Amino acid sequence: MTSPNSQPIGVFDSGVGGLSVLRALRAELPHERFVYLADSAHAPYGERGDAYVGARTHAITRHLLEQHGIKALVVACNTATAAAIHEVRSRYPALPLVGLEPAVKPALAVTQTGRVGVIGTRGTLTSAKFGKLLASLQGQAEFVVQPCDGLAHAIERSVDKPVPASPQGTETWELCERYIDAMGAFGTGAGAIDTLVLGCTHYIFAERDLRTLVGPEVRFIETGEPVARQTRRLLESAGLLAAAASGAPQAQLFTTGGLPQLQAAAQRWLNLPADCCQTVAIASDTTEHSAA
Ligand code: DGL
Numbered sequence: 280m281t282s283p284n285s286q287p288i289g290v291f292d293s294g295v296g297g298l299s300v301l302r303a304l305r306a307e308l309p310h311e312r313f314v315y316l317a318d319s320a321h322a323p324y325g326e327r328g329d330a331y332v333g334a335r336t337h338a339i340t341r342h343l344l345e346q347h348g349i350k351a352l353v354v355a356c357n358t359a360t361a362a363a364i365h366e367v368r369s370r371y372p373a374l375p376l377v378g379l380e381p382a383v384k385p386a387l388a389v390t391q392t393g394r395v396g397v398i399g400t401r402g403t404l405t406s407a408k409f410g411k412l413l414a415s416l417q418g419q420a421e422f423v424v425q426p427c428d429g430l431a432h433a434i435e436r437s438v439d440k441p442v443p444a445s446p447q448g449t450e451t452w453e454l455c456e457r458y459i460d461a462m463g464a465f466g467t468g469a470g471a472i473d474t475l476v477l478g479c480t481h482y483i484f485a486e487r488d489l490r491t492l493v494g495p496e497v498r499f500i501e502t503g504e505p506v507a508r509q510t511r512r513l514l515e516s517a518g519l520l521a522a523a524a525s526g527a528p529q530a531q532l533f534t535t536g537g538l539p540q541l542q543a544a545a546q547r548w549l550n551l552p553a554d555c556c557q558t559v560a561i562a563s564d565t566t567e568h569s570a571a
Pocket residue numbers: 292293294296297322323324325326355356357358359400403431432478479480481
């Protein structure tokens with residue numbers, strides 16, 4: 280019988296954004312096998328509402344458990360975490376589970392001006408979970424919170440296009456410019472935003488656009504590496520780490536949407552060959568979901 284330790288870790292996102300988390304996971308846990316699921320046919324999640332995102336999260340979790348026998352799950356999506364992680368946790372109490380939330384606490388440790396920007400999807404930033412998190416930090420910094428409708432989708436759509444010589448003029452650039460402008464001044468001067476929390480796993484892939492807009496001194500805070508360390512801790516305490524000798528490290532990537540997009544993103548961001556990627560269809564099970 281196969282040991283549970285040699286089973287893969289499941290990782291999922293609404294699309295290719297969670298590959299930023301998979302990249303950090305592979306670096307932190309080089310002996311582990313990963314199954315990544317990009318739900319691109321149903322992206323973006325950020326503007327869909329909790330019932331829809333919850334139903335997708337349940338269907339994907341069940342698929343990863345039943346078809347791949349995952350030993351742990353990383354919900355590499357802030358929006359799905361906010362909408363549904365509590366339900367996944369109560370449905371599968373024995374499954375080691377890691378979710379994502381905008382890294383506002385780590386931002387507090389680095390801001391000098393006391394003004395922290397947070398960008399994310401509307402779903403994440405208007406969620407009760409995020410509201411509670413911000414309320415718990417009241418008075419410790421001023422948070423400028425900006426939902427970025429359409430940005431994850433624009434990043435998703437651009438992954439299989441050649442990288443332009445300069446960022447300006449793309450759909451991603453125009454959206455970044457609009458939202459960054461709306462947040463006020465960036466920089467290290469008094470009253471400026473000196474720290475920007477990337478509260479959506481897609482946004483690190485617009486780093487060049489965001490960096491050009493906010494300038495060189497602003498710190499970006501994202502969650503890939505801390506999430507990878509948290510996953511290691513969880514596996515360690517459950518005694519589920521893969522043995523060093525358990526064979527070649529592997530990643531299998533699946534998408535419910537377009538294969539060329541996933542292949543291009545996997546190649547560009549993780550240096551993975553096209554034959555790691557496949558398509559899959561996963562029907563939503565709305566009957567079992569109770570909206571959060
Ligand atoms: N990447 C996802 C997140 O971290 C969501 C993007 C979307 O589908 O709207 O929230």
